[in-house]
Amino acid sequence: MVRVTITQVAAHAGVSxxxxxxxxxxxxxxxxxxxxxxxxxxxxxxxxxxxxxxxxRGRTNQLAYAVADIGNPVYVEMMSAIERVVSASGYxxxxxxxxxxxxxxxxxxxxxxxxxxxxxxxxxxxxxELLTALAQSPTPVVVLGRLPDGARxxxxxxxxxxxxxxxxxxxxxxxxxxxxxxxGPTDTTPGAFRRDGFAAAVxxxxxxxxxxxxxxxxxxxxxYTAVRQVLAGDQRPDAVVAANDLIAIGAIRAAEDLGLxxxxxxxxxxxDNTELAGVVRPGLTSVDLGAEERGRVxxxxxxxxIAEPSRAAHTVTVAPSLVVRGxxxxxxxxxxxxxxxxxxxDEATAFGTEEAAG
Amino acid sequence: MVRVTITQVAAHAGVSxxxxxxxxxxxxxxxxxxxxxxxxxxxxxxxxxxxxxxxxRGRTNQLAYAVADIGNPVYVEMMSAIERVVSASGYxxxxxxxxxxxxxxxxxxxxxxxxxxxxxxxxxxxxxELLTALAQSPTPVVVLGRLPDGARxxxxxxxxxxxxxxxxxxxxxxxxxxxxxxxGPTDTTPGAFRRDGFAAAVxxxxxxxxxxxxxxxxxxxxxYTAVRQVLAGDQRPDAVVAANDLIAIGAIRAAEDLGLxxxxxxxxxxxDNTELAGVVRPGLTSVDLGAEERGRVxxxxxxxxIAEPSRAAHTVTVAPSLVVRGxxxxxxxxxxxxxxxxxxxDEATAFGTEEAAG
DNA sequence: TGCACCGCTGGAAACGTTTACAGTCCTCAA
DNA sequence: TTGAGGACTGTAAACGTTTCCAGCGGTGCA
Numbered sequence: 001m002v003r004v005t006i007t008q009v010a011a012h013a014g015v016s017x018x019x020x021x022x023x024x025x026x027x028x029x030x031x032x033x034x035x036x037x038x039x040x041x042x043x044x045x046x047x048x049x050x051x052x053x054x055x056x057r058g059r060t061n062q063l064a065y066a067v068a069d070i071g072n073p074v075y076v077e078m079m080s081a082i083e084r085v086v087s088a089s090g091y092x093x094x095x096x097x098x099x100x101x102x103x104x105x106x107x108x109x110x111x112x113x114x115x116x117x118x119x120x121x122x123x124x125x126x127x128x129e130l131l132t133a134l135a136q137s138p139t140p141v142v143v144l145g146r147l148p149d150g151a152r153x154x155x156x157x158x159x160x161x162x163x164x165x166x167x168x169x170x171x172x173x174x175x176x177x178x179x180x181x182x183x184g185p186t187d188t189t190p191g192a193f194r195r196d197g198f199a200a201a202v203x204x205x206x207x208x209x210x211x212x213x214x215x216x217x218x219x220x221x222x223x224y225t226a227v228r229q230v231l232a233g234d235q236r237p238d239a240v241v242a243a244n245d246l247i248a249i250g251a252i253r254a255a256e257d258l259g260l261x262x263x264x265x266x267x268x269x270x271x272d273n274t275e276l277a278g279v280v281r282p283g284l285t286s287v288d289l290g291a292e293e294r295g296r297v298x299x300x301x302x303x304x305x306i307a308e309p310s311r312a313a314h315t316v317t318v319a320p321s322l323v324v325r326g327x328x329x330x331x332x333x334x335x336x337x338x339x340x341x342x343x344x345x346d347e348a349t350a351f352g353t354e355e356a357a358g
Numbered sequence: 359m360v361r362v363t364i365t366q367v368a369a370h371a372g373v374s375x376x377x378x379x380x381x382x383x384x385x386x387x388x389x390x391x392x393x394x395x396x397x398x399x400x401x402x403x404x405x406x407x408x409x410x411x412x413x414x415r416g417r418t419n420q421l422a423y424a425v426a427d428i429g430n431p432v433y434v435e436m437m438s439a440i441e442r443v444v445s446a447s448g449y450x451x452x453x454x455x456x457x458x459x460x461x462x463x464x465x466x467x468x469x470x471x472x473x474x475x476x477x478x479x480x481x482x483x484x485x486x487e488l489l490t491a492l493a494q495s496p497t498p499v500v501v502l503g504r505l506p507d508g509a510r511x512x513x514x515x516x517x518x519x520x521x522x523x524x525x526x527x528x529x530x531x532x533x534x535x536x537x538x539x540x541x542g543p544t545d546t547t548p549g550a551f552r553r554d555g556f557a558a559a560v561x562x563x564x565x566x567x568x569x570x571x572x573x574x575x576x577x578x579x580x581x582y583t584a585v586r587q588v589l590a591g592d593q594r595p596d597a598v599v600a601a602n603d604l605i606a607i608g609a610i611r612a613a614e615d616l617g618l619x620x621x622x623x624x625x626x627x628x629x630d631n632t633e634l635a636g637v638v639r640p641g642l643t644s645v646d647l648g649a650e651e652r653g654r655v656x657x658x659x660x661x662x663x664i665a666e667p668s669r670a671a672h673t674v675t676v677a678p679s680l681v682v683r684g685x686x687x688x689x690x691x692x693x694x695x696x697x698x699x700x701x702x703x704d705e706a707t708a709f710g711t712e713e714a715a716g
Numbered sequence: 717t718g719c720a721c722c723g724c725t726g727g728a729a730a731c732g733t734t735t736a737c738a739g740t741c742c743t744c745a746a
Numbered sequence: 747t748t749g750a751g752g753a754c755t756g757t758a759a760a761c762g763t764t765t766c767c768a769g770c771g772g773t774g775c776a
């Protein structure tokens with residue numbers, strides 16, 4: 001199985017390579033030439049070499065999705081959404097892991113090699129170094145996450161503040177008054193914003209008693225450990241707000257192991273609304289941060305920028321929605337989804353819309 | 359930010375492009391030339407264009423993983439393992455979805471375009487068309503799944519037969535005598551082999567009463583529906599063997615909704631040992647088919663074939679292991695993992711080893 | 717002193733495409 | 747009849763790199 005080139009096709013068809021190329025690409029050519037070339041290509045089993053085309057055309061038809069920890073269900077969900085959009089537009093999707101061998105800065109710098117026409121990046125931490133690398137990148141990058149205000153980059157962000165307020169308001173409505181917030185590491189972007197979001201959400205309810213503890217990591221095990229510690233204290237909270245679903249599940253386990261019943265003795269909520277939230281019993285109330293939508297929008301932004309490189313940078317904020325399940329209710333109703341616009345009319349701000357910037 | 363080429367570097371350094379290329383690639387060159395070229399490259403911010411290198415060198419440094427349904431945790435686990443091996447060897451990983459737009463046959467045919475040096479394929483269905491496409495493929499493909507005996511291809515397979523026997527033997531040991539097998543669609547490769555594996559496993563226990571029902575799909579919802587149907591019958595089984603963890607979780611829900619207690623009234627087991635199995639209550643007894651190991655081995659086989667294209671085709675079978683959790687025990691112990699070699703000494707066959715062929 | 721060899725260099729070809737450009741033939745209108 | 751223009755074609759350049767090959771000067775050895 002040796003490679004058959006367009007030169008051979010042209011020779012077999014008795015035309016020049018230029019004509020062969022034109023015939024195959026639907027450029028201007030006589031019907032006879034097209035027929036001969038098509039036939040020759042079919043006989044020889046010719047398929048154009050992607051690398052040579054890329055070199056000549058100046059684009060690879062490849063896009064990359066770079067993420068620290070593939071395996072995290074949230075990123076998988078985003079990836080699926082991205083893949084759908086990308087492949088529907090005729091691009092191939094490349095997966096760059098930023099965790100193991102290379103940092104996200106390295107990944108961005110490597111874009112200079114031109115193996116890809118654009119990238120979607122989910123950075124765990126946003127450093128100045130990363131920002132300058134992004135600013136200098138010759139290939140377009142869409143960032144999933146929250147950038148400093150100055151950055152002129154296409155961005156898709158979740159709305160941790162609204163997410164936290166949805167949760168806290170819901171718990172208050174359900175009669176909870178003593179809330180423990182179990183966060184992940186606060187030196188990560190999600191950790192920092194969920195911390196601030198929780199603090200902001202709580203200010204509307206001055207009568208609340210609250211406390212915060214940081215789990216070592218966004219995992220079940222870390223959540224379990226942290227919540228054991230919380231529940232070992234003198235005053236037991238009547239609700240645990242976890243920074244993601246995994247920590248929340250750790251919280252459920254910890255509470256169960258101490259003989260507590262959920263939600264009677266203590267409510268538990270998560271964030272991300274992963275598949276796990278629906279599977280665990282009692283069902284885990286969780287805020288859906290719109291991973292699927294964020295992935296899809298990011299891909300669309302990237303395609304738009306590739307089509308028009310000079311367009312203004314866009315920032316899209318995806319609205320969260322609260323999915324209520326048994327873990328936070330006094331009486332166990334079925335699950336229901338609460339969109340912010342429904343329950344919180346004063347929030348008819350720019351969520352879910354694009355804001356163009358500079 | 360325009361592209362800076364090696365020609366500019368060479369000019370800036372005052373040498374020929376040939377010398378510049380040699381200096382940058384560690385070929386033979388004088389110390390002075392190397393210094394000048396390195397300096398020029400640094401000043402100009404030169405990075406070699408990946409596409410041009412690919413064209414010239416004849417390899418892309420890219421590998422692909424093709425799978426129907428990314429999002430399925432089993433495939434995600436494999437993908438993570440593949441990614442680790444692949445990126446550690448300096449390759450980029452490309453994700454080809456075979457479900458949405460293109461079939462796996464299309465994906466394999468497309469390999470002729472040479473955008474990738476090799477591929478790992480997880481086909482849902484293995485057709486003759488696919489086999490011929492694989493045989494004709496100019497780029498190496500490693501198949502995750504079970505191929506017909508004649509096929510001279512690198513393959514990594516799970517061992518459904520042993521998996522099923524581990525489960526059935528375990529349930530028998532726990533005193534179960536009436537087993538319902540809830541399979542997925544049998545026109546898929548996993549469905550077909552699990553069906554046959556169950557049938558084989560059951561023959562060792564002639565006193566067993568068994569029945570089989572096929573769920574519409576390998577999902578929680580389909581499992582729920584199928585098990586409702588099973589439990590609606592006259593004689594209730596004392597165990598449900600599900601073809602994967604999702605169906606098993608559907609089974610747990612169905613049993614609970616009918617007021618049954620697991621495992622007292624009915625035992626439930628799954629396959630794949632996904633993260634869900636450890637999260638659900640009671641913990642789901644499940645057979646780990648070694649997704650991580652299969653992914654890793656597949657990647658290694660692929661790299662080995664790329665390094666030595668003429669080597670014999672290898673088939674690796676990865677041994678399953680039973681992970682016992684609460685859903686199948688009469689008294690609830692903690693989880694334990696049972697490897698076949700430990701509990702079943704007569705099974706010291708070729709599992710986990712390579713068999714070279716043709 | 718001559719010759720072989722070695723380290724190093726630059727010109728040019730090659731990888732497989734696409735496309736700019738110029739040329740040929742044909743048609744049509746003046 | 748001639749000129750313009752359109753349809754089509756082939757030659758050759760280009761994309762950015764690596765590598766073959768010939769040639770250069772220098773060194774070691776006879």
